[in-house]
Amino acid sequence: MTSMGKTRRMTAAGLVGAALALTPTAPAGAGEPPATAAGRPAAPAAGERSAPGPGWRLTPTGTDARFRGLAAVDRRTAWVAGSKGTVLRTGDGGRSWRNVSPAGAEGLEFRDVEAFDARRAVVLAIGEGEASRVLRTEDGGATWTESFRNTDPRAFYDCMTFFDHRNGLAMSDPVDGRYRILSTRDGGRSWRVLPNAGMPDALPGEAGFAASGQCLVSAGPRDVWLATGGGATARVLHSADRGLTWTATDSPVPAGDPARGVFGLAFRDRAHGIAVGGDYRKDQPSPRAAAVTVDAGRTWRASAAPPPAYRSGVAWLPHDRTSALAVGPTGTDLTTDGGRTWRTVDTGSYDTVDCAPDGACWASGEQGRVAHLARHRPVL
Template sequence: MRRLGSTRGGGRTGRLTAAVACGAALAALTVPAAEARPLAQGGPAKASPGRAGVHWAVKDTGTPQIRFRGLAAVDRRTAWLAGTGGTVLRTTDGGTHWRNVSPPGASDLEFRDVTAFDARRAVVLAIGEGEASRVYRTDDGGATWTESFRNTDPKGFYDCLAFFDRRHGLALGDPVDGKFRILSTADGGRSWRVLPSDGMPPALDGEAGFAASGQCLVPAGPKDVWLATGGGAHARVLHSADRGLTWTAADTPIPAGDPAKGVFALAFRDRTHGIAVGGDYRPGRPSPASTAVTGDGGRTWRPAAAPPPAYRSGAAWLPHSRTAALAVGPTGTDLTTDGGRSWRTLDTGSYDTVACTPDLSCWAAGEQGRAARLER
C-alpha cells in the first residue's frame, strides 16, 4: 500500500521466571516521556537507558543511509534486517558485526519484510507496483539468492509476508479487483501461488495494507493468521483459520477514513489474544487511539484505556509473557504490562519494527540504519 516516505534459559520454568523478571525490569525502568533521552536526530543512534538499566543497546550497522522496516530476530545472537536500496544485513554475534548479504542487482528495490528460519535460511519481500513486488530466498546465509516470485500484475502491490512454520507461509497483497490478494507457499518460499479469492470479503473503498514494519500479516499456530488494514472507512483486521483460504473481517476502534490512517501492525501471543497498533503516520498528526486489544481471536476489538502518545508501526509480545508487550514507532517505544490495556513510554528514539525471540531477546530496527537489542 503506502510507501511511508519512500518508492519480525534452560527449561520451561526457567524461561517463565526469566520472562517475569524481564517484564518486571521493564516496568521498573518506565519513566515519563519528559525524562526519556531521545535518540540523536540526523546522526548515529544512541542508547537510552532507563533507571533499572534495561535499554535499547544500539548496534552499529554502518548503514546510516538505510531505513530498515524488515526485521527477523532468530535469537539473541542472530538477526536479519531488510531495508531500502535492496539492502539485507545479517548478524550472528548479537549485532557486534553486520554482514551485507543483499541480493545482487536489487539496489532499486524496497525490501520491507524478512522471515528467517535460522542463520542461513531467510526469505525477503520487496514491495511496489507491478514487478517491483518480488520475493527472494537464501539457503546459505545470503551468499546466494534465488528470486522465487515476481509480481506480473500491474495492479498488484505486496506489503508483507508471514510463515506458520519452515514450509508454509503467506504474503499479503493490496486489493485487486476489489479483494485482498494472498500468495501462498508450501515449500519454504521456493515457489508461490495466488490463492483463490472466493473466501475473501470485499475490500472497502480505499482499503489496503501498510508496508510499514513487516507486521501487517501475522500468524499464530499452524493455521491461524490475521491481516491489518487501513485507508478505508474503518480500520479492520481480517482473520483466517485455514491458512488464508477463507477470511472474516472485524472493525477496530483505531482511527481510519484517510489513506494515512489505520492498523499498521499486529501481534498475537496465541490464537486468542492480540494487539493492534497504528494511527496516523504523518509526522505531527495526533493519534489518540493508536492501539486496540482482542481476547477472542480478533472477532471484537477494544481500545486501550491509556494508549501510546502517538502513531506506532510495530509491536511484539515479550517472550513467554501473557501480559507484557512492546510497541514502537518514529517517536518512541512503549510498554504494556497488562495485556495492552495501558501503555507507558520507555524511550523516545525512532524505530519502525520490533521482534522478540524465545531465548528472551528483543530487537528493533528503523531509520538511519538503526538496529538495537534490548539489554540490561
C-alpha cells in the same frame, strides 16, 4: 517478522525488567511515511543515538538504510531488511553485522524478512508490478534465489508471514476489490495465488501498510490476521484455514484517511492479540492508537491508555502473558496488562520490533538503526 529458530528459554521476569529499564533517548521525528499503493516514501529523517544504560542498545550497522523488516532468531542471530536492497545479518548479538544483500537489488525496497535460522531467510520487496518480489537464501545470504516476481501491475505486496518452516503467506493490496494472497508450501521456494472466493470485499480506499512487516501475522499452524487502513474504518481480517476464507472485523483504531489505520499486529496465541497504528503524519494526533482482542479478532476493544502517538510495530515479550512492546518514530511503549494500558519507556525512533523464543528482543528503523534489548548494564 517471525523466526522459527529453536532457541533457549529466557524468563519473563528478566525481559520485563529490561523493558522497564529502557533508557530515554532524544526523538528523531517521524521519518518517511510507510509505502502503500497510493504513496511513496520520502527521505528518512536524521537518526539519533541511545544514551548508555540498560534497555535498547544500538548496534553498529555501518549503513544509513531504513530497516522496516526484522527477524529475531535468538539472542545472537537476527536479520534486517530495508531500503536500497539492503539485507544484514548478525551472528554475535549485534556486535557486528554482515552485509548479505542480494546482488543487483539496490533498486528494491525490502519491507519484510522471515528467518528460520542463521542460514535460511526469505525477504519481500514491495511496490507496484514487478517491484514486488520474494527472494530466498539457504546459505546465510551468500547467494539468493528469486522465487516470486509479481507480473500484475494492479498488485502491490506489503507483508508476509510463516506458520512453520514450510507454510507461509504474502498479501497484496486489493486487486479487483479484494486482497490478494500468495501461498507457499515449501519454505518460500515457490508461490501460488490463492483463490479469492473466501475473501471479503475491500472497502473503498482500503489497503495494507508496508510499515513494519506486521500487516500480516500468524499464530499457530493455521490462523492468520491482516491489518488494514485507509478506508472508512480500520479493519482486521482473520483466517483460520491458512488464507482460504476470511472474516473482517472493525477495530476502534481511527481510519477514514489514507494515512490512518492499523499498521501492526501481534498475537501471542490464536486468541490474544494487539493492534497498533494511528496516523503516520508527524503533525497529526493519533488517539486510540492501540486495541486488543481476546477472541481471535472477532471483537476489538480500544486500549484504555493507548500509546501517545502513532506506532507501527508491536511484539509480545516471550513467556509472558501480559507484556508487550510497541514502537514508532517517536518512541517505545510498554504494556504489562495485555495491551489495555501503555506507558512510554523510550523516545528513540524505531519502525519495527521482534522478540525471539529465547527472550531476545530486537528493534530497527531509520538511518541504519538496529538495537537489542539489554537485560543488564554492561561493565565499562
